Amino acid sequence: MYGEHMSTQQDTTRRVIVYLATLERGERTRQEVHSGSGQVRINTYADFESGKRWPRSKSLRGIEHILGWKPGIIDQVLASGVDPNSLELAHMRGKKSLGESKMSIQDFSDTEYFEDLPRRIRSLERLRKAIPQDQYTVAASDDLGGIDLDQIEDV
Numbered sequence: 001m002y003g004e005h006m007s008t009q010q011d012t013t014r015r016v017i018v019y020l021a022t023l024e025r026g027e028r029t030r031q032e033v034h035s036g037s038g039q040v041r042i043n044t045y046a047d048f049e050s051g052k053r054w055p056r057s058k059s060l061r062g063i064e065h066i067l068g069w070k071p072g073i074i075d076q077v078l079a080s081g082v083d084p085n086s087l088e089l090a091h092m093r094g095k096k097s098l099g100e101s102k103m104s105i106q107d108f109s110d111t112e113y114f115e116d117l118p119r120r121i122r123s124l125e126r127l128r129k130a131i132p133q134d135q136y137t138v139a140a141s142d143d144l145g146g147i148d149l150d151q152i153e154d155v
Contacts, residue, residue, distance in 0.1 A: 009081070009084065010078065012084045013077060013078055013082075013084040013087075014054060014078070015051065015084075016084040016085070016087050016126075017074055017077060017078075017087070017092075018048065018049060018051055019126065020087060020088075020089055020092055021048070021049055021063070021067055022049060023089060024067045024068070024069070024089060024092070025049075025067070030042065030045060030046055030049065033045070033066055033067070034066060039061070039062030039065050039066065040055070040059045040062030040063055040065075040066065041059075044059050044062075044063075045063060045066070048063060057075065060074045060075065064092075067092070068093065069092045069093055069094070070092065070093060070094030073091070073092050073094060074092075076098065077091065077092075077098065080098045082098050085123040085126075085127075086119075086123075088119060
């Protein structure tokens with residue numbers, strides 16, 4: 001996808017970073033976000049955001065700058081091995097440590113859980129869009145230990 005071989009998690013992390021970049025841009029056009037920035041070419045930014053090509057480190061610093069992200073955060077995220085689905089704009093802005101994310105529901109108080117729920121829902125929505133709907137079938141269910149009709153007992 002990006003012209004180099006990488007692990008599935010690395011690829012997923014890059015896609016999430018791109019997704020967060022589009023969230024950060026919001027309603028502004030790419031041109032509006034880019035205007036006045038001599039640090040990265042508009043085509044480089046467009047290729048990054050469309051997933052066409054992954055930029056070099058120098059261009060990544062420029063992208064971080066125009067988005068208002070913490071300098072070096074993209075490389076930090078990629079090197080951290082953090083669960084891509086736990087990434088938030090707060091991480092990219094440097095407002096939240098990469099080690100702060102909680103993975104298990106039991107780690108949350110009720111208040112924290114409800115505050116984290118929108119992120120979890122967005123994460124599930126991204127996964128739902130990424131997985132073709134026709135991949136799960138009755139046959140797949142049987143392969144995964146589904147039940148046959150003759151196994152159902154009458155009561």
